[in-house]
Amino acid sequence: GAVVSQHPSRVICKSGTSVKIECRSLDFQATTMFWYRQFPKQSLMLMATSNEGSKATYEQGVEKDKFLINHASLTLSTLTVTSAHPEDSSFYICSATPISTNEKLFFGSGTQLSVL
Amino acid sequence: GEDVEQSLFLSVREGDSSVINCTYTDSSSTYLYWYKQEPGAGLQLLTYIFSNMDMKQDQRLTVLLNKKDKHLSLRIADTQTGDSAIYFCAESIGYSSASKIIFGSGTRLSIRP
Secondary structure, three states: OOOEEEEOOEEEEOOOOOEEEEEEEOOOOOOEEEEEEEOOOOOEEEEEEEEOOOOOEEOOOOOOOOEEEEEEEOOEEEEEEOOOOHHHOEEEEEEEOOOOOOOOOEEOOOEEEEEO | OOOEEEOOEEEEEOOOOEEEEEEEOOOOEEEEEEEEEOOOOOEEEEEEEEOOOOEEEEOOEEEEEEOOOOEEEEEEOOOOHHHOEEEEEEEEEOOOOOOEEEEOOOEEEEEEO
16 A cells, blocks of 8 residues: 655754654655644644645644745655744644545654754 | 534544544635544544435544535444544635635544443
C-alpha cells in the first residue's frame, strides 16, 4: 500500500532554534499534503494544507511565519518550526492523498517535538 | 460549521464486540473514515465509507452510516488485546484530493480480560 515517510520521528531542541520536519510520499505522487498537530490526549488539528508549487493554506490561528511549509515536489513537503518555544512541543503528523485516488488519506508516523 | 464528536472512552471485555460511535455536523461530507492510533505512532487507516453507502464490512470491522442522523459507528467483532488504541472518526469535505479532513477527539478503547 501507499507509504508516507516522516522524518525525524523524534527531535529535542533548545528554545529559539528551528526544526525542519520532512514528509515524503514513497510510492505515489501527491499534489496536496496536510500537516496536523496533536497535543497529548487530544485530537488532530489541521494546521495547513501544503500545495505543490504554490503557497500553503493555513488554518485560522496558525502562524504562517512560525510554521513554514515548503512543497517543492510531488513527493516532498517540509514543515519548519521557526524559533521554537516550549509551547510548540507537540506531535506533528503529515498526510497525503495519491493523485490517482480521492479516497484514502495516508499518514506519516509522526514527529514528536520537544522544545527545552 | 464543521464538527465531529466522539465519546472519549470505551471499555470492553476481550472477545466481545466493541461499538464506537461518532456524530458529525457537516451534511456535505463525502467520505467518512475510521483511523487507529497506537501509543506514540501515527494514524493507521482502518476503513472508510462513501457518504452514499449505509454499511461496509471488512473482516472484523463493520461501519454503519446513518446520513439522516449524521451518525457513524465502527463495530469491532471479537475484540482482542491488540485492538487497544485510540480510534478517530473523520470526515472529508469535498471531492478532490485537497479536501479537508476533520477529526473527532478520538475514543480510547481498552480491553478487559
